[in-house]
Amino acid sequence: MSKALDTVLDYHQRTKHRFDRYAAGPGGLDWANQPYPFRVFDGCPQVLLPLLGEQSEPAFSDLYVPHNIAPRPLTLPHLATLLELAYGLSAWKQYGDSRWALRCNPSSGNLHPTEAYVVSAGSNALPAGIHHYRSREHLLEQRCAFTTAHDDLGLPPGTLLVGLTSIHWREAWKYGERAYRYCQHDVGHAVAALRYAAASLGWRAQLLEHWADDAISALLGCDRAGDFGDAEPEHPDLLIRIDTGATGADLDPDALLAAARAGQWRGRANRLSGRHGHHWPLIDRVADACRKPCTAALDAPTPVRPAPVASQCNLSAAALIRQRRSAQAFDGSTTMRSRDFFRLLDMTLPRPAVAPWDAIRWTPRTHLLLFVHRVEALPPGLYLLPRSASATNQLKSTMGREFSWQPVNDAPAHLELTRLLSADAREAAQTLSCHQEIAADGAFSLAMLAEYGNALQTSPWRYRHLFWEAGMLGHVLYLEAEAAGLRGTGIGCYFDDGVHDLLALSDRSFQSLYHFTVGGPLTDDRLQTLPPYAHLPKR
Numbered sequence: 394m395s396k397a398l399d400t401v402l403d404y405h406q407r408t409k410h411r412f413d414r415y416a417a418g419p420g421g422l423d424w425a426n427q428p429y430p431f432r433v434f435d436g437c438p439q440v441l442l443p444l445l446g447e448q449s450e451p452a453f454s455d456l457y458v459p460h461n462i463a464p465r466p467l468t469l470p471h472l473a474t475l476l477e478l479a480y481g482l483s484a485w486k487q488y489g490d491s492r493w494a495l496r497c498n499p500s501s502g503n504l505h506p507t508e509a510y511v512v513s514a515g516s517n518a519l520p521a522g523i524h525h526y527r528s529r530e531h532l533l534e535q536r537c538a539f540t541t542a543h544d545d546l547g548l549p550p551g552t553l554l555v556g557l558t559s560i561h562w563r564e565a566w567k568y569g570e571r572a573y574r575y576c577q578h579d580v581g582h583a584v585a586a587l588r589y590a591a592a593s594l595g596w597r598a599q600l601l602e603h604w605a606d607d608a609i610s611a612l613l614g615c616d617r618a619g620d621f622g623d624a625e626p627e628h629p630d631l632l633i634r635i636d637t638g639a640t641g642a643d644l645d646p647d648a649l650l651a652a653a654r655a656g657q658w659r660g661r662a663n664r665l666s667g668r669h670g671h672h673w674p675l676i677d678r679v680a681d682a683c684r685k686p687c688t689a690a691l692d693a694p695t696p697v698r699p700a701p702v703a704s705q706c707n708l709s710a711a712a713l714i715r716q717r718r719s720a721q722a723f724d725g726s727t728t729m730r731s732r733d734f735f736r737l738l739d740m741t742l743p744r745p746a747v748a749p750w751d752a753i754r755w756t757p758r759t760h761l762l763l764f765v766h767r768v769e770a771l772p773p774g775l776y777l778l779p780r781s782a783s784a785t786n787q788l789k790s791t792m793g794r795e796f797s798w799q800p801v802n803d804a805p806a807h808l809e810l811t812r813l814l815s816a817d818a819r820e821a822a823q824t825l826s827c828h829q830e831i832a833a834d835g836a837f838s839l840a841m842l843a844e845y846g847n848a849l850q851t852s853p854w855r856y857r858h859l860f861w862e863a864g865m866l867g868h869v870l871y872l873e874a875e876a877a878g879l880r881g882t883g884i885g886c887y888f889d890d891g892v893h894d895l896l897a898l899s900d901r902s903f904q905s906l907y908h909f910t911v912g913g914p915l916t917d918d919r920l921q922t923l924p925p926y927a928h929l930p931k932r
C-alpha cells in the first residue's frame with residue numbers, strides 16, 4: 394500500500410463519528426477567534442459587479458433541457474450573474490445582535506471554506522488576469538494582471554476558467570479533524586452551484602480533471618507565500634472551464650501558467666482568526682496525501698436515458714436558486730408526492746449535456762440508501778437507488794443482511810429504485826445522523842454510499858472526488874426539494890460505521906460519505922431575514 398493511500402485510509406477511519414466518541418474536535422467553540430467569513434486581498438484593483446435584480450427567465454426546469462437556453466454574450470452583467478447565482482449572498486439572518494450572511498451555495502456550519510477565482514483572457518467583461526470573487530461586496534479583486542499578449546494566453550475567446558480553493562482552517566476551527574471532509578463536500582456543492590448558474594446563461598461548465606494541484610496553485614496564486622504572510626493558506630481544489638459561446642477550442646495550460654508567472658500580482662490576504670487555539674496536523678497530512686498529479690483527461694460516456702419526470706415547478710432559476718435554504722427543523726407531517734419524489738431522484742442521474750452532471754466526466758460512484766418516512770404510495774422503509782449499472786450487484790454482494798429487493802413498480806422504469814425492507818425507519822435515520830431530528834421528521838432522508846475501495850487504490854486523491862460527487866448530489870437535492878415546495882438540509886454529522894452495520898457490509902468497499910434530508914420545513918420566527926445586498930451603495 395502506498396504511503397499516501399495509507400494516510401487517506403487512516404484519515405477516513407480516524408475521522409468517523411462513532412456511537413461512543415465523536416471525531417477529534419476542539420471541544421468548545423473559541424468564539425473570540427471565529428474566522429472572519431470573507432477573504433479579502435488588500436491592494437488589488439477592483440471590478441464592481443452589477444446586481445441581478447428580479448429575473449423571471451429562464452425557468453428553473455428549463456436548466457435541465459439540453460441546448461434550450463440560447464448562450465448569453467460574455468458581458469460584465471452576465472459574468473456578474475454567474476457569480477451571484479453560484480456564490481453570491483442570498484440573505485442576511487439576524488437574531489438579537491448577531492447577524493450572519495447566507496449564500497447561494499450552502500456550507501457545513503455556514504463557515505464557507507471555498508474561495509472562487511475567475512481567470513479571464515480579457516474582454517469587455519473583465520480585464521485579462523486572475524480575479525478573486527468577494528461575495529460580501531459582489532466584486533472581483535484583480536490578483537494578477539496578465540502582461541502576455543492576448544493571443545499567447547492559451548485561453549480560447551469566450552472561455553473563462555473558474556478556480557476553487559479551500560481554507561481548511563475555517564471548518565477546522567469548529568469541526569477539528571473531520572473538517573477536511575466538509576471542505577470537500579462544500580467544493581462539490583460549489584461545482585454544482587456554478588454549473589446551474591452557468592446553465593441559466595446557456596453556458597457550459599466542465600471540470601478540468603487532468604490539471605495537477607500544483608499547477609492550479611500556481612495559476613491561482615495560492616503558492617505566493619509572501620502575499621499570504623500569516624494569513625490562513627488556501628489549498629487548490631479545481632478548475633472549471635466555462636464556455637460562453639460555441640467554441641470548443643483547446644486551452645493551453647503551459648501558456649496560461651507562463652502568463653500567470655509573468656503577470657503582475659497584487660494584494661495581501663487578510664488573516665481570518667487572531668489566534669488559532671488548535672492545530673490539526675492530520676488535516677495537513679491528508680491534504681498532502683490527496684495532492685493530485687497531472688493525469689490523462691477522463692471521458693466516460695454518459696448513458697442516454699429517457700426524458701426525466703416533468704417538473705411541476707414554475708419558478709425562475711434565479712428565484713429558486715436564491716430561495717434555497719437549509720431547513721432547521723421539519724414538521725413531521727408533510728407527505729411528499731410520489732411524482733416529486735421520483736423527479737428529485739431522477740435528477741440525481743447524469744444525462745448528456747444536462748446540468749449539473751455534465752460538469753464531471755466520471756461514472757457515478759455514489760449511490761443512495763433512502764430512509765423513506767412519508768412519501769405518497771410508498772410504504773415507509775429502506776430503499777436503494779443505484780446510480781450506475783454495476784452498483785446493484787456490487788452492493789448486493791457486499792451486504793450481509795437479507796433484504797427483499799422489491800422493485801418499486803410505480804417509479805419510472807429507468808430509475809432502478811428498490812425497496813430493501815418495509816419498516817418505520819425514523820428512529821434508525823435519526824440515530825445514524827448523530828441523533829438529529831431532521832433525519833426523522835422529513836419525508837425522507839438518505840445516506841450516500843460511495844464506492845470507496847477500488848477508486849482509491851491507485852489514486853488516493855480520488856478520495857476528494859468522492860466527496861465532491863456527494864456534495865453535487867446534495868446540491869441537486871437542495872434545489873429539487875425547493876422545486877417540489879419542500880426544503881432540504883445536508884447532514885455531515887452521522888455515525889459512519891452505524892450505517893455500514895445496518896446493511897452488514899462485509900468490507901470497506903462502500904462507505905457512507907454524506908447524509909441528506911428533505912421535508913416540510915418549520916420556520917424559526919425569532920430569526921429576521923434581511924435582503925442580501927441592501928448594505929451596498931446603489932450601483
Ligand SMILES: Cc1cc2nc3c(=O)[nH]c(=O)nc-3n(C[C@H](O)[C@H](O)[C@H](O)COP(=O)(O)O)c2cc1C
Nearest residue numbers: 495496499500501502503578718719883884885886
Ligand atoms: C456539507 C454540509 C454538511 C452539513 N451538515 C449539517 C448537519 O449535520 N446538520 C444541520 O443541521 N445542518 C447541516 N448543514 C447545513 C448548514 O448548516 C447550512 O448549509 C449552513 O448553515 C448555511 O445555511 P443555508 O444552507 O441555509 O444557506 C450542512 C451543510 C453542508 C453543505
